[in-house]
Amino acid sequence: MRVVVFNAGSSSLKIGAFDLVEGRGPAAARQIYKASFDRFTAQGCDLNINGESARAPHTDLSSAIHAAAALLQDAGLSQIDAIGHRIAHGGAEFTGPALLDDASIARIEGLTPLAPLHNPANLEAVLVARTLWPELPHWAVFDTSFHLTNPARATTYAVPESWRALGLRRYGFHGSSHKYVALRAAEALGLPLRDLRLISLHLGNGASACAIARGASMDSSMGMTPLEGLVMGTRSGDVDPGLFGFLSRGAGMEVAEIESALHAESGLLGLTGSSDMRDVEARAAEGDAAAQLAINIYAYRARKYIGAYAAAMGGLDALVFTGGIGENSASMRRRICDGLDFLGIRLDHDRNLAVELTDRAAPQIQSYEARVNVLVTETAEQLMIACDMAESIAQQRGPKTAQPRKLPIAVSARHVHLCRASVDALFGPGYELTPDKPLRQRGHWAARERVTLHGPKGEIAHVAILGPLRPRAQIEISRTDGFALGIDAPTRQSGDLADTPQIRLIGPAGHYDTDGLIVAARHIHMNTADAEAAGLRDGARISVNLTETGRGLTFSDVLVRVTDNAFTEMHIDTDEGNAAGIVGAVSGEIVAAGQMLLAD
Ligand code: ADP
Numbered sequence: 001m002r003v004v005v006f007n008a009g010s011s012s013l014k015i016g017a018f019d020l021v022e023g024r025g026p027a028a029a030r031q032i033y034k035a036s037f038d039r040f041t042a043q044g045c046d047l048n049i050n051g052e053s054a055r056a057p058h059t060d061l062s063s064a065i066h067a068a069a070a071l072l073q074d075a076g077l078s079q080i081d082a083i084g085h086r087i088a089h090g091g092a093e094f095t096g097p098a099l100l101d102d103a104s105i106a107r108i109e110g111l112t113p114l115a116p117l118h119n120p121a122n123l124e125a126v127l128v129a130r131t132l133w134p135e136l137p138h139w140a141v142f143d144t145s146f147h148l149t150n151p152a153r154a155t156t157y158a159v160p161e162s163w164r165a166l167g168l169r170r171y172g173f174h175g176s177s178h179k180y181v182a183l184r185a186a187e188a189l190g191l192p193l194r195d196l197r198l199i200s201l202h203l204g205n206g207a208s209a210c211a212i213a214r215g216a217s218m219d220s221s222m223g224m225t226p227l228e229g230l231v232m233g234t235r236s237g238d239v240d241p242g243l244f245g246f247l248s249r250g251a252g253m254e255v256a257e258i259e260s261a262l263h264a265e266s267g268l269l270g271l272t273g274s275s276d277m278r279d280v281e282a283r284a285a286e287g288d289a290a291a292q293l294a295i296n297i298y299a300y301r302a303r304k305y306i307g308a309y310a311a312a313m314g315g316l317d318a319l320v321f322t323g324g325i326g327e328n329s330a331s332m333r334r335r336i337c338d339g340l341d342f343l344g345i346r347l348d349h350d351r352n353l354a355v356e357l358t359d360r361a362a363p364q365i366q367s368y369e370a371r372v373n374v375l376v377t378e379t380a381e382q383l384m385i386a387c388d389m390a391e392s393i394a395q396q397r398g399p400k401t402a403q404p405r406k407l408p409i410a411v412s413a414r415h416v417h418l419c420r421a422s423v424d425a426l427f428g429p430g431y432e433l434t435p436d437k438p439l440r441q442r443g444h445w446a447a448r449e450r451v452t453l454h455g456p457k458g459e460i461a462h463v464a465i466l467g468p469l470r471p472r473a474q475i476e477i478s479r480t481d482g483f484a485l486g487i488d489a490p491t492r493q494s495g496d497l498a499d500t501p502q503i504r505l506i507g508p509a510g511h512y513d514t515d516g517l518i519v520a521a522r523h524i525h526m527n528t529a530d531a532e533a534a535g536l537r538d539g540a541r542i543s544v545n546l547t548e549t550g551r552g553l554t555f556s557d558v559l560v561r562v563t564d565n566a567f568t569e570m571h572i573d574t575d576e577g578n579a580a581g582i583v584g585a586v587s588g589e590i591v592a593a594g595q596m597l598l599a600d
Helices: 061-074 102-109 119-132 145-149 175-189 243-251 255-264 267-272 277-285 289-313 323-328 330-337 349-353 381-397 420-427 479-485 528-534 574-579
Strands: 002-008 012-019 030-041 044-049 052-056 082-087 138-142 197-203 207-213 216-220 318-322 373-376 406-412 415-417 435-438 445-454 459-467 474-477 503-507 510-514 517-520 523-527 541-546 553-563 569-573 586-593
Touching: 002 061, 002 119, 002 381, 012 061, 012 381, 030 061, 061 119, 082 119, 082 381, 102 119, 119 138, 138 381, 145 175, 145 216, 175 197, 175 207, 175 216, 175 318, 175 373, 175 381, 197 289, 197 323, 207 289, 216 289, 243 255, 267 277, 267 289, 277 289, 277 330, 289 330, 318 323, 323 330, 330 349, 330 373, 406 541, 406 574, 415 445, 420 503, 420 510, 445 479, 459 479, 474 479, 479 574, 517 569, 523 528, 528 553, 553 569, 569 574
Parallel strands: 002 082, 082 138, 197 318, 318 373, 406 569, 415 459, 474 517, 523 553
Antiparallel strands: 002 012, 012 030, 030 044, 044 052, 197 207, 207 216, 406 586, 415 474, 435 445, 445 459, 445 503, 503 510, 523 569, 541 553, 541 586
């Protein structure tokens, strides 16, 4: 499939054309054309085609897109299957790519109040491109979609309910970039993305950090708008919102004036007079105190986010630098990482200086004994947009094979899996649990015995024990149970117990204190035959639609775990079951492969 991607801003347009292999993602894609129009002024703009720079007469976005049509034609790229458009803000509703028609364009226009500086330019490109290529499907791929997996604790501002009802929440941006570099880092490390806790630092003119736990974004430094977070070229990043009152009362400034200055006159520009890190670094080297302070602030802010996100994920396996500054400034990478030894981050300074990024390279620059891998790689937002769009087009066409698309849903009530030591402590040394009821997964059973969970806020009695014994105790509760106990349990897949909270189990013979308390992440057990029939691989993340229930619901980001003899069934917890209004036996329908089918 051949696709063209437009990435339009108010003063620039980037274009990429790609040949894609269906279902194979970025690793199998080939870029066949690349162009960028930069800095539109009344005198024209800079044009770069496949690495060759020149001046061009185009003064605005519309004329650049018209010129792009001719350039693509001249390059022999007339056979195009689809056009993808980067759209900054998709709000909470666009969870993935969307086919652009009058209705979806109107919905995107409705989101303009959330992104007044970005969405209008993105949409202008859509409107012009649709007139130039009316016969082709046009798709929107949103910067925000990747972050819609962030938990509510990361996305909710502690502000009045009536404000939140207006859509005021954290969204996060640079989604295509963070998603791409996470995939690329996992590929370069030779590890499945679902085993990794990553921090991606996209440091370009705009800059953001993203915590990616097991393939899903769980927090990102940009918020409702791309203004929050790191220091950027012209944007302030984090400030105290109290400055609005201060400047309004003390300096008589209007809200719009303050907002505009935070976007366009702050960041490196506000600190030094230049928004370009190359200038700032050059001036700092010459002894300019303002430039030196700006560099320190920039690195310090990034370092704080690394610490915060390592804490949010309960650990860190890899840190990835990308964006113009992340890719090119060895000294900034070093400043950011200096002092993070305690987290396991330590650079090898020779490797850091020798970074060379041609041909999708993703060199590692950590020292040999460091616990955390540190990588540098060029971002490829257009490529990721192309691949996400192609995946949506394939899904829209429907599955290739006739699939068993229905699968039974099981609601797992709270339960524990015990280890030998815990049975000894709770029921007496050498005690054997009594298998009472067999479970549908072969060889598994519920025991006749029960335990009590004891937390700082309260107790939950009569909790089921599931056998057989495991090497390590695991306690699975719902989020609601977590509040009753007074412990914040992380959402994890079974067995992923590193850095989980402590809980006390109480039995007739004594108590047992252990970590291993989790809210079980929804998942599907699937046997190999069913997985093959459904065209799914182990590790795929899919969406499942429940329509037979009182309150229909689509569960996204459901992990598929394929084993030879599994009884095919989806497991959700009681909170999820209640949300869907499940009563009795129900089945769900596989509606779509999720965003993060793991790379081969
Ligand atoms: P955008 O976010 O607009 O795509 P880029 O990712 O191209 O921007 O990043 C632009 C930033 O990268 C600028 O601040 C530029 O100074 C910086 N940059 C590019 N090359 C270098 C370099 N060799 N050293 C330091 N900074 C650099």
